[in-house]
Amino acid sequence: MPIRVLPDFLINQIAAGEVVERPASVVKELVENALDAGADQIVVDVVDGGRTMISVIDNGCGMSREDLARSVTRHATSKLPSDDLLNINFMGFRGEALPSIASVSDMTIDTFNGTDENGWALDCATGEIRPSDWDSGTRIRAKNLFAKTPARLKFLRADRAEMMSVLDVVKRLAMARTDVGFVLNNRWRFPKGQNMDARITAVMGDDVRGRMLSVDAVSGSNSSMRLRGFISEPTLRRASSVDQYLFVNGRPVRDKVLVGALRAAYMDVMHAREFPLCALYLELDPRCVDVNVSPAKTDVHFLEPGHVRAFIIKALRDVLAHTLKDRVALSVEKNDDVGVQVDAPQRMNFNVPEFRVCAPHRGPDAAFMFYSGPNVGAKKDVEISPRESSVSPVEEVRPLGRVIGQIGNKYILAQSGENLVIVDQHAAHERITYERLRKHNVKVQPLLTPIVVHLRDEDVAAVLSVSDEMRASGLVIDAFGDDAIAIFEKPADWDLNWIELFHAIADEVRDCGASAQFSQRLHLKLANYACHHSVRAGQKLDMVQMDALLRDIENTTRGGECNHGRPVYKFIPLAEVDGWFERI
Numbered sequence: 001m002p003i004r005v006l007p008d009f010l011i012n013q014i015a016a017g018e019v020v021e022r023p024a025s026v027v028k029e030l031v032e033n034a035l036d037a038g039a040d041q042i043v044v045d046v047v048d049g050g051r052t053m054i055s056v057i058d059n060g061c062g063m064s065r066e067d068l069a070r071s072v073t074r075h076a077t078s079k080l081p082s083d084d085l086l087n088i089n090f091m092g093f094r095g096e097a098l099p100s101i102a103s104v105s106d107m108t109i110d111t112f113n114g115t116d117e118n119g120w121a122l123d124c125a126t127g128e129i130r131p132s133d134w135d136s137g138t139r140i141r142a143k144n145l146f147a148k149t150p151a152r153l154k155f156l157r158a159d160r161a162e163m164m165s166v167l168d169v170v171k172r173l174a175m176a177r178t179d180v181g182f183v184l185n186n187r188w189r190f191p192k193g194q195n196m197d198a199r200i201t202a203v204m205g206d207d208v209r210g211r212m213l214s215v216d217a218v219s220g221s222n223s224s225m226r227l228r229g230f231i232s233e234p235t236l237r238r239a240s241s242v243d244q245y246l247f248v249n250g251r252p253v254r255d256k257v258l259v260g261a262l263r264a265a266y267m268d269v270m271h272a273r274e275f276p277l278c279a280l281y282l283e284l285d286p287r288c289v290d291v292n293v294s295p296a297k298t299d300v301h302f303l304e305p306g307h308v309r310a311f312i313i314k315a316l317r318d319v320l321a322h323t324l325k326d327r328v329a330l331s332v333e334k335n336d337d338v339g340v341q342v343d344a345p346q347r348m349n350f351n352v353p354e355f356r357v358c359a360p361h362r363g364p365d366a367a368f369m370f371y372s373g374p375n376v377g378a379k380k381d382v383e384i385s386p387r388e389s390s391v392s393p394v395e396e397v398r399p400l401g402r403v404i405g406q407i408g409n410k411y412i413l414a415q416s417g418e419n420l421v422i423v424d425q426h427a428a429h430e431r432i433t434y435e436r437l438r439k440h441n442v443k444v445q446p447l448l449t450p451i452v453v454h455l456r457d458e459d460v461a462a463v464l465s466v467s468d469e470m471r472a473s474g475l476v477i478d479a480f481g482d483d484a485i486a487i488f489e490k491p492a493d494w495d496l497n498w499i500e501l502f503h504a505i506a507d508e509v510r511d512c513g514a515s516a517q518f519s520q521r522l523h524l525k526l527a528n529y530a531c532h533h534s535v536r537a538g539q540k541l542d543m544v545q546m547d548a549l550l551r552d553i554e555n556t557t558r559g560g561e562c563n564h565g566r567p568v569y570k571f572i573p574l575a576e577v578d579g580w581f582e583r584i
Helices: 008-019 023-036 065-071 097-103 159-176 196-204 256-265 305-320 324-333 425-438 457-464 467-472 498-512 517-532 543-554 574-580
Strands: 041-047 053-058 106-112 119-123 128-132 137-143 181-184 188-190 212-219 225-232 244-248 251-253 278-284 340-342 402-407 411-416 419-424 444-454 476-479 484-491 569-573
Touching (some): 023 137, 065 119, 097 106, 159 251, 188 196, 256 278, 278 305, 402 543, 411 543, 419 543, 425 517, 467 476, 467 517, 498 517
Parallel strands (some): 212 340, 244 278
Antiparallel strands (some): 041 053, 106 119, 119 128, 181 188, 212 225, 225 278, 244 251, 411 419, 476 484
16 A cells, blocks of 8 residues: 555544543643643633533733734644753643644634734634634634544543543642632632632642641752642542642643652551542753653653652651651641751661560561561560650640540540540551651571572563662562572561562553562561551550550651551540530
């Protein structure tokens, strides 16, 4: 079959297949163009989920007659003043959106640039440009979406589902630019100049109010990367990633490196099937990230994905690591955001520390003898010795208050100011135990005869690319030919199905450029050990023991939830209790 050059209308429809997947794609492209035009007020109207009409009106700089004519020409853009594709500072830059949308809809454009005598109107179906009385910014209307390509039309979902996709796009762009006002169908409104707290509440819901933690971290002394934004308390979570808003240099993205780093940061405070909320803004040199990956511009490639991932994990874990006393002190001192200085990736070192509280144990636990510390399982009775802080002066800050008693041999009751405090004794001691274990190094066992694991060549290369991260957790490996890996050191007295582990690591590296498989398995071992060696539900404690437990959890990092993500304590205002008994 001979090679032929495709006609323009078919080229545009093929491009539309990449850029315009559904009505939400049209809204995304048009709103991004409005933002690039300097608009600070954008109004979006969608009829029948977008299939009948999409209208986007902005108060941006508008276009002259010549620019309007060129705007619907393929690969024509005002977003690349130079030919440097590694230095892109605009939302849209490909020059495919408008001609692609015009090829699958009936599109018209009205615009005014503020300097011409009048505005201009373009009918994209005929190419006719005529004078218009439009007097501010630009309005683009796309009617009868996919009417010219009925094969695409039949794949659209129900109007309600398409409308929800449009809303998600507008929300993400509203989170990207709090200085811009957005209105969707005169129903969803995000006012211009809205502060970040109000914008997050408007986008994510009222349940996030007062439960988001501030993040502000820079990478090293040269500040080559900066991460700002908010993440949710571990006890605030969703059943899906719907409220995770991630941005790179102001661009909304759905990047696997960022998503993986977010999940790794919450690894020991949230269940694997639950998702934290976030609005995170990563800023770095445009030359260190390639946004020219896909026509939809939602994927990016980092020059050093491992460095980006480690930086984000460290920054988020530092924020989550604040103790309850830290948070109380910060809330008393000031009301603004709290900065976090990040200098280098954190090593995850797990080990057995000294213990104050030990649960009954039936014998040595060989699976955890790889921790270089005392054998805590040797004690057979619960032993809780009070800290010096438990007899400290009255003026000492005690966020969890003073112990009242114990109910059901499960929960500790206390009063803190005008609040009743309920503490899950097992969850509290489990977190204390876990954090103390983390402070010690992994006991490494050198192997006299290396363990050789045979894999495919590509799997060997993928696993070796993250060997430094595994070394930090006690596993030392190297290549053994082209199709095998040799294990020279491993955590003492701990064996795994190494083939299955390396296959999982290789798959994850190929998927997102990094892997946390080994550290996650160490975490699970550590979490189970902490769970089995902590005060149990049903265990009676005296007042001194309960007070010591409360004082410890106040000074424990990530003390608000156990290793499985369950809450450790709850505050109930006494005013709410009064309401139960009609004392209001």
